[in-house]
Each structure stands twice: as C-alpha cells, then as structure tokens.
Amino acid sequence: SQTIHQWPATLVQPVGSPLSLECTVEGTSNPNLYWYRQAAGRGLQLLFYSVGIGQISSEVPQNLSASRPQDRQFILSSKKLLLSDSGFYLCAWMAPGQGFQELFFGEGSRLTVL
Amino acid sequence: AQSVTQPDIHITVSEGASLELRCNYSYGATPYLFWYVQSPGQGLQLLLKYFSGDTLVQGIKGFEAEFKRSQSSFNLRKPSVHWSDAAEYFCAVARLPLGGGATNKLIFGTGTLLAVQP
Numbered sequence: 001s002q003t004i005h006q007w008p009a010t011l012v013q014p015v016g017s018p019l020s021l022e023c024t025v026e027g028t029s030n031p032n033l034y035w036y037r038q039a040a041g042r043g044l045q046l047l048f049y050s051v052g053i054g055q056i057s058s059e060v061p062q063n064l065s066a067s068r069p070q071d072r073q074f075i076l077s078s079k080k081l082l083l084s085d086s087g088f089y090l091c092a093w094m095a096p097g098q099g100f101q102e103l104f105f106g107e108g109s110r111l112t113v114l
Numbered sequence: 115a116q117s118v119t120q121p122d123i124h125i126t127v128s129e130g131a132s133l134e135l136r137c138n139y140s141y142g143a144t145p146y147l148f149w150y151v152q153s154p155g156q157g158l159q160l161l162l163k164y165f166s167g168d169t170l171v172q173g174i175k176g177f178e179a180e181f182k183r184s185q186s187s188f189n190l191r192k193p194s195v196h197w198s199d200a201a202e203y204f205c206a207v208a209r210l211p212l213g214g215g216a217t218n219k220l221i222f223g224t225g226t227l228l229a230v231q232p
Contacts, residue, residue, distance in 0.1 A: 034219075034220075043222050043224035043225050044158075044204065044225075046219060046221065090157060090158065102148075102160055103148075103220050105157035105159075106157050107156060
C-alpha cells in the first residue's frame with residue numbers, strides 16, 4: 001500500500017533562517033506531488049506541484065521554493081524565512097495519469113517563525 | 115477561474131442532531147468535487163467525492179453529499195452527528211490547468227469548523 005511521510009512534524013525557526021521540509025511517498029511510481037500551506041482561517045493554499053523529477057510548477061509568488069530530486073521525494077525550501085511563512089504545511093500525492101483522482105495527504109509540518 | 119466557497123466558518127451542533135455544511139463552486143464544466151475532513155494537527159482525510167453519475171454521493175463515517183448543478187452546490191450532510199465528528203471540513207474542486215490537458219490540481223475552500231455539543 002502507498003504511504004506518505006513528512007518531516008519534521010514541528011519546527012520553530014527564527015526569521016531569516018533557512019528551511020527544508022521533506023516529503024516522501026512509498027508504494028507508487030511517478031506520482032504527482034503537491035505542497036499546500038494552511039494558515040489560520042485561510043483554508044489550504046496550493047504552493048507547488050510536480051508531475052515528475054525536476055518539474056516544478058509554482059502557484060503563487062513567495063519566499064519559498066520546491067524541488068523534486070527523486071521520483072518520490074518532494075522538498076520545500078526557503079533561504080530566509082519570514083514571519084508570514086508560519087503555518088501548517090501539507091504534502092500530498094496523487095496517482096499519475098489523465099484526469100483527476102484522489103489526493104492523499106501527509107500528516108503535515110507545523111512551522112512557527114519567530 | 116475555478117473557486118470554492120464555504121460560507122460558514124464555524125458551526126455548532128448538538129450531538130445527535132442533523133448536519134449540513136454548505137459548499138458552492140465556480141466551474142465552467144462538470145466539476146470533480148470533494149469533501150475532506152481534518153482533525154486538529156492532522157492531515158486531511160477524504161470523506162467522499164463526486165466525478166459523475168448519481169448526484170447523491172455516499173462517503174465514509176455516515177456522510178453524504180448532493181451535487182446540484184442548478185445551484186452550483188455540493189453540500190455535505192449527516193443525519194446524526196457524533197462527538198467524534200468535531201473537526202474542520204473542507205470542500206474542494208479539481209482545477210483544469212491553463213491551456214487544457216489533464217486535471218491535476220485541487221482547489222480548496224476556506225473550511226468550516228464543526229463543534230459538537232454534548
């Protein structure tokens with residue numbers, strides 16, 4: 001069966017420090033991968049998605065970047081964190097192919113920037 | 115552009131009472147619609163989805179939703195709420211990428227936080 005893992009689960013970082021959140025999927029090949037951010041009262045905002053290694057699409061301009069160095073690994077990064085980067089970050093995957101299928105979410109990473 | 119509106123930010127119901135959470139979407143074609151539930155500090159779990167066919171969709175945990183094209187709605191219902199249903203609920207629509215092609219992005223509403231009174 002397929003599983004998705006995110007780490008770290010909780011992170012407290014000072015303003016201006018770098019960030020790296022990792023997400024890996026097991027039990028599937030060539031998944032579509034997604035990073036969402038959830039801020040209080042603002043629902044889920046799609047940040048990045050990837051349909052293959054090295055293929056990253058950004059949904060909104062921001063202080064973050066994403067990379068996909070391996071088929072089932074998706075990394076969210078920042079060189080210098082801002083206070084506004086605080087939030088709950090969710091990684092998700094979907095089976096590849098035409099049309100839309102179910103999106104499966106990880107357990108999330110809570111980032112607090114002080 | 116596709117979008118989803120959940121007009122109720124917070125709802126409180128008594129245990130055993132019926133529940134309806136509202137969701138309206140904006141979409142130019144037949145939408146793919148979803149309801150997810152999120153317990154505090156957790157990821158999202160799919161409750162049910164609508165792709166086509168029967169407009170009344172059954173999901174897990176006793177939930178159902180009805181797709182009404184004329185009202186652009188996909189409201190979530192449960193006949194009798196349990197205390198364990200307290201959580202945040204998100205409606206979502208699959209979004210077509212610009213220029214056509216495969217649908218591979220999910221756009222979420224802002225969520226409805228459900229509290230259940232004993």
